[in-house]
Amino acid sequence: MGGCHLIDVRTIAMILNQDHTTDDKKLEITRHSGAHVMAEAVQSIFPDAKFGIGPAIENGFYYDFGLPHPLTPDDLPLIETKMNEIIAANVPFASQEVTKEEARRLFASQPYKLELIDEIPDEKVSLYQQGSFVDLCRGPHVRSTGEIKAFKLVSIAGAYWRGDEHRLMLQRIYGVAFETKKALAEYLKRLEEAAKRDHRKLGKELDLFSIHDEAGPGLVHWHPKGAIIRRLIEDFWRDEHIKRGYDIVYTPHIAKLDLWKTSGHWEFYHDYLYSPMEVEGQEYIIKPMNCLGHILIYKTKVRSYRELPLRYAELGTVYRYERSGVLHGLSRVRGFTQDDAHIFCRFDQLEDEVVGVLDLARFMMNTFGFTNYQVLLATRPEKYAGSAEVWEEATEILGRALARLNINYNIDPGEGVFYGPKIDIKLENALGRAWQGPTIQVDFNLPQRFDVTYIGEDGKEHLVAMVHRTVLGSMERFVASLIEHYGGVFPVWLAPLQxxxxxxxxxxxxxxxxxxxxxxxxxxxxxxxxxxxxxxxxxxxxxxxxxxxxxxxxxxxxxxxxxxxxxxxxxxxxxxxxxxxxxxxxxxxxxxxxxxx
RNA sequence: GCCUGAGUAGCUCAGUUGGUUAGAGCAGCUGUUUUGUAAACAGCAGGUCGCGGGUUCGAAUCCCCCCUCAGGCUCCA
Structure with a gap:
């Protein structure tokens, strides 16, 4: 691919702009350039490599390669050595715009690049070159490879081309990069410290829980000390819900399959449900959610608008089939207990109810000392139940509720569930990964499917507005977050032994x-x-x-x-x-x- | 589910050009010690080397299947 001469246009523009770029932006550019240097190194070691994409990411960069043989961790030092040579040579980055035709010729042996070229709407595309490596790239880059001061290749992973599991899997190499060697060392140190707080490690050391081959993956056994922590949280949770006008209920762990067909779960979430078992000629499944039981309780009588809102809360244990590769300690399991509740209310009560839930969620987060969380308002996806107008209105209500409590949030466009918009609160764990915590979801689907109604002031039947919500997420995931948050040093009220x-x-x-x-x-x-x-x-x-x-x-x-x-x-x-x-x-x-x- | 790597005593780990009865520390048990703010001393016991197959005179070690775990990808109502 080498050998073409490129005129340096963008790099000059970059130099001119450099004073205006923020440090963050500069670091991101450096990381991106690191990806290119890594690609050059891989190209020189494995000339038959096919190149995917190589962006900057948080803390570093990656590049995806198609190779006829698997990379192993032993390859990383070789690639690093080569990269260091390239960096020591301090070769300049040069860029050029070419027509798509020229680009296609240049990348004739690079199927992934050709695919990318086809998708670029412009007539011309830009190329970046350093040394013998030319890449299709929007840029910008650092002036020369010597500006990459501190990097380390950390891992190899499989990654589907274009993130699509039906397409080929490429090999991804992850690297981390920082502005100085000191910053890199600090980052690696932080990772080490974070690993010490890992709830899987602490769970074993502090004798809190275990998961067994003999019983099955993703199935948690709570030891006495872990059970104390869980029970304390549950007691606190229950008391607080009763104070806030919830009714505690219990519902069975299995139910007839027909119920789940009526709800649409069988159709939409078939892959997550465990196979039915036959009991006296009827098919039953283990429940994947608690909502249907709560609906059945609601529907045991004709409800008046006067008794709304009704808030049914349950620490409900559910079972879902999660694919084996996604299981993770207590954070992603196959059997878990949601701190679930369903609110049945009139549409005009929705905003107050959402405010109430948000306030409760915030109270819970504060009590447990979580200050790092992110709030997302997920809006209407492409496939949805109900009318666009109702969605619009409900989404506005959620936004107003957030505003009333001065909660900062981001819009997560199109990420709502098919049955309604939702507010998600994501917590960060010790390793900086975000985990789903509290969630508040409006549901336009189930009230319709189950005909969940009340008699209004007008004497007529109306569909209820239904809200699914958890304020902790699940006991498993929440305790995982707590363990990492406190690093096992639980506050006195939660310490198994005080x-x-x-x-x-x-x-x-x-x-x-x-x-x-x-x-x-x-x-x-x-x-x-x-x-x-x-x-x-x-x-x-x-x-x-x-x-x-x-x-x-x-x-x-x-x-x-x-x-x-x-x-x-x-x-x-x-x-x-x-x-x-x-x-x-x-x-x-x-x-x-x-x-x- | 997919990619790569890993699985040795309850825990943390040694142990490969394939070669006696597979080792250590901690934990456990027994004994001695009665102790002043992060590890007393001695002894004993503990393993079908993840499971199952194969190659070989011989397998923890090499090959295949499966299970589980780790890091990613995809997914996460």
Whole structure:
């Protein structure tokens, strides 16, 4: 592909504009240039490579290659070495505009490039060249390869051409790149730190949950300590919902297939449902959602406009078939418990209801200390139920509700579910990946299909407005986020074990048990480390378990009826009476405080 | 589901040009130690090397199938 001479036009423009480009923009350009340098390196090592696309992404870049043989991690250092040579040679980037005809000739052996050329609407296309590598590219690029100061190739992955799973899979190499070596090192360090907070790792270390080959992938077993955390969240959740006018309900885990045919789930979500089982000649499925049960409860009598809104809430466990490659710890599983609720209301009540849900969602996020989340308003997709006008109106209502609470949000165009617009709140986990948390969805489909109505003031039947919503997402995913958010250092109210009493020697055991029973009677989760081990070991163990309070008791404490309090932050509190400590702990629990002072 | 890589004791990991009864630390058990703020000492026990097939005189090691996991892609009501 090499050997053509290009006139440097854009690079000059870039130099002229350089003062105006922001640092972010500059970094993005550098990353993009890094992708080109990587492509050149791959071309020189594998001359038969076919080139896909190679954009800048968050933290770095990637390039997709079609190669007749698989790349292995061993190839990365070779490619890196070659890239470093190219960078050391500091070769200039040059660009040129050519006609599509010329471009097609140039890329005659590059099927992916030809496809891209065909899709560009303009008559001319632009090319960028550095060294022997020419690429179809909009640019811009850095002036020369020497401006790429710090990069590292991090992984190889398969990626469908054009993101379409029905097309060929190319091999993608991911790289990270920063403006300086220091920034790169800091980034890699951050990744390492994030990996330590990974809920899968902490879940094992802190004995919170497990997933078993024997039982099946994506099926979570909550250990006692994990179950405590979950139960506390559930209790809090239930109490808060009751305060806010929800009714708690329970619905069965299986139901007749016909129900799911009526709802349209069988038709639309067939791939996510587990196969039917036959019971007395009838087909049943395990529920993938809770909404139908709530609708059946609603429909047990004729409803008056006076009793709306009705809010049915359920910690409902559902099962969905997720493709094996997507499972991920607690975050993506096959059986999970949604903190679900369905609100049945009049259309004119919709805005207030959405405001209520948003306020609740925000309250929950704040309580658990989540400050990093993104709010998206997803609008009408191409295929949709109901009329465009109703969609329009409902979307406006969602927007107004967000505005009333001064919540910043972005529009996610066309990303609504087919049955209605929705508000999604995405949380970021320790590795910077966004996970779906709270979601509020208006549904125009089910009320129609199940004829969910109320009698209005006018004595006539009207369809209800229906809202599906969760404020945590699912218990599994939420706990995963919590583990990573706190790095396993749970606030006192959620800590599986809140206090560990550590006697210095066996003769202090009686005193230790006395403290234990007094704290336990206050509802504190407390244990005594009664092993004949040295103090240091017991401290270490409690530290590793991230127990908020360690009460060390020895001769001094027994003699003075005091306790010595060590925090997991390694801070040492002054010697104090048990009564004082009881007050400290119970307040920390009641106020759900996150820091230990 | 697709691509690449991985799977050795409860946990973290050693162990390949294929070669005796597969190792270590931690955890567990037993004993000694009675300890003052992040690991006392000694001994014991613990493994069909993910499953199943194959190649070979001989397989943790090489090949094939399957399962699971990791990182991506696609998907996520």
């Amino acid at each position: 206090v560990m009493v550590i006697p210095v020697a066996d003769r202090h055991l009686d005193y230790a048990y006395k403290l234990e029973s007094q704290l336990r009677s206050k509802g504190v989760r407390v244990g005594v480390d009664a092993r004949s081990e040295r103090l240091n070991l017991k401290i270490r163990q409690a530290q590793l378990d991230k127990v908020p309070y360690m009460l060390v008791v020895g001769d001094k404490e027994v003699a003075n009826s005091t306790i010595s309090v060590r925090l997991r932050s390694e801070e040492q509190l002054p010697s104090q009476s048990l009564d004082d400590f009881k007050e400290t702990v119970t307040m920390a629990i009641a106020d759900k405080i996150t820091d230990l002072k």
